[in-house]
Amino acid sequence: MGPSSGAAPQPVPRDTAAGDTAAGDTAARDTTARGGAVDGSRHRSPDPRPGFGRFAVVAAGQLVSAIGSALSLLVMSVWMLDHTGRISAFATTAAVSLLPGILVGPVAGAVADRYGRRTVMLIADATAGATTFGMAMLVALNRPNLLEICLLCGLTSVAAAFQRSAFLAAVAQLVPKPFLGHASGVVQLGAGMGALFAPMIGAGLLAVLPLSVILLIDAATFTVAVGTLAAVRFPDRLFRRREESMRVQLARGVRYVLRRPGLRALMVFFLGDHILYAIGFTLIQPMVLLEHGVGTLGLVLVAGGVGALTGALTMSIWGGTRRRTHGMLLATAASNVAIVVIGLAREPWLIAVGMFGLAFSEALIDGHWMALLQTKEGRVNSLFLVVVTVFLPIGYLVMGPLADHVLRHTLEPGGALHDSVGPVLGTGPDRGLGFVVVISGLLLSVWLLRAWANPRLRLLEDHLPDAVPDAEIWDRDTEQERADRAIRAAAGTAAPAAPAVGATVDGPSAEDLAWIETWRAVYDHAHKGTDSPVVGQDFTGWNSSYDGTPIPAEEMREWRDATVERTREYRPRRVLEIGVGSGALLVPLAEHCEHYTGTDLSSVAVDTLDRDLREQRPALHRRVELRAQLGHVADGLRASGYDLIILNSVVQYFPSRDYLSEVLDVALGLLTPGGHIFVGDVRNLRLHGHLRAAVRQHAPSPAAVAGAGDTELLVDPALWDDLARGRPQIVGVDLRVKRGRAHNELTRYRYDVVLSTAPAEVRSVTAIPTMAWGSQLANLDQLSRFMATDAPAPLRVTGVPNRRLHSGPRAHAAPDPEQFHALAARHGMWAALTWSDEDAELLDVVLLPATTRPPLTGLLTRTGRDDDLTHRPLANSPAARTVPTPDPVLL
Numbered sequence: 001m002g003p004s005s006g007a008a009p010q011p012v013p014r015d016t017a018a019g020d021t022a023a024g025d026t027a028a029r030d031t032t033a034r035g036g037a038v039d040g041s042r043h044r045s046p047d048p049r050p051g052f053g054r055f056a057v058v059a060a061g062q063l064v065s066a067i068g069s070a071l072s073l074l075v076m077s078v079w080m081l082d083h084t085g086r087i088s089a090f091a092t093t094a095a096v097s098l099l100p101g102i103l104v105g106p107v108a109g110a111v112a113d114r115y116g117r118r119t120v121m122l123i124a125d126a127t128a129g130a131t132t133f134g135m136a137m138l139v140a141l142n143r144p145n146l147l148e149i150c151l152l153c154g155l156t157s158v159a160a161a162f163q164r165s166a167f168l169a170a171v172a173q174l175v176p177k178p179f180l181g182h183a184s185g186v187v188q189l190g191a192g193m194g195a196l197f198a199p200m201i202g203a204g205l206l207a208v209l210p211l212s213v214i215l216l217i218d219a220a221t222f223t224v225a226v227g228t229l230a231a232v233r234f235p236d237r238l239f240r241r242r243e244e245s246m247r248v249q250l251a252r253g254v255r256y257v258l259r260r261p262g263l264r265a266l267m268v269f270f271l272g273d274h275i276l277y278a279i280g281f282t283l284i285q286p287m288v289l290l291e292h293g294v295g296t297l298g299l300v301l302v303a304g305g306v307g308a309l310t311g312a313l314t315m316s317i318w319g320g321t322r323r324r325t326h327g328m329l330l331a332t333a334a335s336n337v338a339i340v341v342i343g344l345a346r347e348p349w350l351i352a353v354g355m356f357g358l359a360f361s362e363a364l365i366d367g368h369w370m371a372l373l374q375t376k377e378g379r380v381n382s383l384f385l386v387v388v389t390v391f392l393p394i395g396y397l398v399m400g401p402l403a404d405h406v407l408r409h410t411l412e413p414g415g416a417l418h419d420s421v422g423p424v425l426g427t428g429p430d431r432g433l434g435f436v437v438v439i440s441g442l443l444l445s446v447w448l449l450r451a452w453a454n455p456r457l458r459l460l461e462d463h464l465p466d467a468v469p470d471a472e473i474w475d476r477d478t479e480q481e482r483a484d485r486a487i488r489a490a491a492g493t494a495a496p497a498a499p500a501v502g503a504t505v506d507g508p509s510a511e512d513l514a515w516i517e518t519w520r521a522v523y524d525h526a527h528k529g530t531d532s533p534v535v536g537q538d539f540t541g542w543n544s545s546y547d548g549t550p551i552p553a554e555e556m557r558e559w560r561d562a563t564v565e566r567t568r569e570y571r572p573r574r575v576l577e578i579g580v581g582s583g584a585l586l587v588p589l590a591e592h593c594e595h596y597t598g599t600d601l602s603s604v605a606v607d608t609l610d611r612d613l614r615e616q617r618p619a620l621h622r623r624v625e626l627r628a629q630l631g632h633v634a635d636g637l638r639a640s641g642y643d644l645i646i647l648n649s650v651v652q653y654f655p656s657r658d659y660l661s662e663v664l665d666v667a668l669g670l671l672t673p674g675g676h677i678f679v680g681d682v683r684n685l686r687l688h689g690h691l692r693a694a695v696r697q698h699a700p701s702p703a704a705v706a707g708a709g710d711t712e713l714l715v716d717p718a719l720w721d722d723l724a725r726g727r728p729q730i731v732g733v734d735l736r737v738k739r740g741r742a743h744n745e746l747t748r749y750r751y752d753v754v755l756s757t758a759p760a761e762v763r764s765v766t767a768i769p770t771m772a773w774g775s776q777l778a779n780l781d782q783l784s785r786f787m788a789t790d791a792p793a794p795l796r797v798t799g800v801p802n803r804r805l806h807s808g809p810r811a812h813a814a815p816d817p818e819q820f821h822a823l824a825a826r827h828g829m830w831a832a833l834t835w836s837d838e839d840a841e842l843l844d845v846v847l848l849p850a851t852t853r854p855p856l857t858g859l860l861t862r863t864g865r866d867d868d869l870t871h872r873p874l875a876n877s878p879a880a881r882t883v884p885t886p887d888p889v890l891l
Helices: 023-033 052-084 087-096 099-103 105-114 117-142 146-174 177-208 211-231 246-258 261-281 284-292 294-318 324-344 348-373 378-389 391-405 429-452 476-490 510-527 553-568 586-590 603-616 657-670 685-698 702-706 718-725 780-788 809-813 817-826 866-871
Strands: 574-578 595-600 624-628 642-648 671-684 730-737 750-757 770-772 795-801 829-835 842-849
Touching (some): 052 146, 052 211, 087 099, 087 146, 087 284, 087 391, 117 146, 261 378, 261 391, 284 294, 284 348, 324 429, 391 429, 553 671, 574 586, 657 671, 671 685, 718 730, 817 842
Parallel strands (some): 574 642, 595 624, 642 671, 730 829, 770 795
Antiparallel strands (some): 671 750, 730 750, 795 842, 829 842
16 A cells, blocks of 8 residues: 555656666656656656566576686685695685675665665676776786785675675566566576586686686676676666665664564574584585595586586476475475585595585575565565675684694594594595584584474464565555564554553464464365365365264355355455455455455465465456465555454464464554454353353263363453453444354354444444343333334343353243344344343343444443453463363353
8 A cells, every 4th residue: 555645755656767777767767866756658668577588688697697706716716725725725715705795785785675776786797897807917917915815806795795685686576476486496597507617617727727817707707797787677666765774774674584583583593504504514625625636626516516506497497395494494404414425425426426415405495595585675685694694704714724723633643533533434634624524414404403393483484474575565664664563563562552462572472383383284184185166165174063064054154144244334445354264255255345365374275265266256366365374474464454354263263362462463553544353253251161061962972072162262252342441542342143043153152343443433332221131021022012112212132041052941932133133124223232241141132223333332241340350261271271161150
């Protein structure tokens, strides 16, 4: 959604690009950079659309450059080690080729966000080419010393950092979102091709050409990269307002990561992984050179290049696993095994096999995690790059001197490990390095097992889906600020106006997340391999608690129709349904909405519904957005973007009252002012004993009775008023029993509640006249005569026995709840039935004139004091498997 006031930043029209245009669009670019209005249609052709072909041209230019850069790095490293004989000199050269670029990574990411990514890439490639050319000239003229080489390599590293950040961020700009996994594989293809061809070419070139000529070849490859960028226009999917400073922009990137527990867990994993990885990886090339020489090193690096190329091709064709984090972690396991093989191997061919496996796995790792973060902002990508890669150059700087003075000698005759480890790994200066490589691989495996046990990391995509793509938002920073507000609400750190009961800054507890994961697995299994019924008519899994058989389809359709009618009372235009399932509500509601977003914890359910809508209802599919994510996750959803949020038959699967509060606070942050939250099919805690008694009659097994409802969240109707009191934006609580003629567990033990927010006009029914059933009214005929004697006026009938419960003579003598609705309609009125606070088996019937429409508040009355709530359980804790025993007076 766009800004609501004229003072807010406005987006540049889609047909205008600034910074990602051809050279002839300078005037338009300058106008846009000043924040002025631009009418792109008067100055230029229509903006190009994203496409894989356009991306392929740009990627091809970057591929040629990558081959040249890999060639220069190889020959420079070999030249340095060959001329000095010191591992520390080799390691220093490698470190300064990485560290400066890493340190400027966050700045590079912020620049990629603030300016056209095409422009940043052009400048970076041109700068790198000029620096490499200068290095070649210095080598040709006077054979530079180590300091000069380090300075020039550092400058090239800085240019490469800007190029990489802009290129990674531009992938989402150039490629449609469904193909991001494939595009990430193509990006890795460039690195793999460089790793493959550089050793093949470098081994031959070093024998016939001087170093300066090889560097000139690298400089020439940058002209290819610049040429392709100059020839290709980028689709304009960026925003040009620059109302924040670079410092603020970087700080927001840090805050974006730190406020999201899943990203924090991913960062911690990468930190430990790269520290341990650097210990072993930095010694592999010196180890091979010391024992086998330059020729074998070229063979080993060629094998690594083949592995990187194969991995990149695999990723580009395959696209990766459905869960990116699973693919990333499994590929990491394979990488760790390959490192151990390299450290143990003494034969060149086995080292080459290990290097192939290592490079192949690394390509898959990079492809998966890049696809995972691709739709985040460039500054987020760069923050990850700087944090997780800074340890590789530090490892070079630390391990180089350590290898020269300590490690090379540990397995030599007389060394500290010669007699103990030597019989296993062999002896010699290279074997001390191999021992460290093996230890590195083993420690990496232990760290990976720890990461897999962390549900925040293993299920990262459930807790942190992709952010809104650039082309789908108006003002990026406004959207991020709104998302941060929703995150604060979910973490319990929002303003006092809307505290999350019991929440912490880390979001749901590990116990709650484990409980949710259990339900996710249940529903993934339930939706797998199912046929494709008429979309919206699939009631798979709706089984009776009494005997386990499916609830009759006609009763399910009645349940569905009653819920749809209730939600349509609020005339929604933009709907968010949390727990969309098979689309039972989506199909009838989305037809009358501008836009309908559905989320679900089950990715299988989301994929199935998306397929069925696309095949059966393509027109409806175009106005629907489906996302697989948990209820407390707001990322990717429009803050203040929905006038109705639906949680129907969902909260019973929540692990605790605290989690319910978190989801409620997130939903409040997503509502437009005056919007409504519909919470349907809530299990009534007060009637838990009645359900257990009914199950006992149908299934006398003690296990069946004990499990009746114990694994679902049960909520006392009084809880909603208690939650609303702590959230002043909630101005109405409209709680009613379920509609339906069928007497089943759906109508007996469940209810719906609607929470309305300011400035919605709600109608309070707390002070209307009352009549008591039994003492003032004996039957429906008497109530009908009373209603016919006067003009329709609001009336509350209290203490009506609930016939659906079939418990005692009072209920059998009472009318069916649906009869009150029919009676009200005959008299030009309508009825709203709710629970009585006096007795769980009683109902209150509120009769209102037809002109008095929802939203209502005050349907559920309070007969006790507020402090009674502190001594009365208002919800159970399914994740802890505790079901409070309700107060006997309520039963």
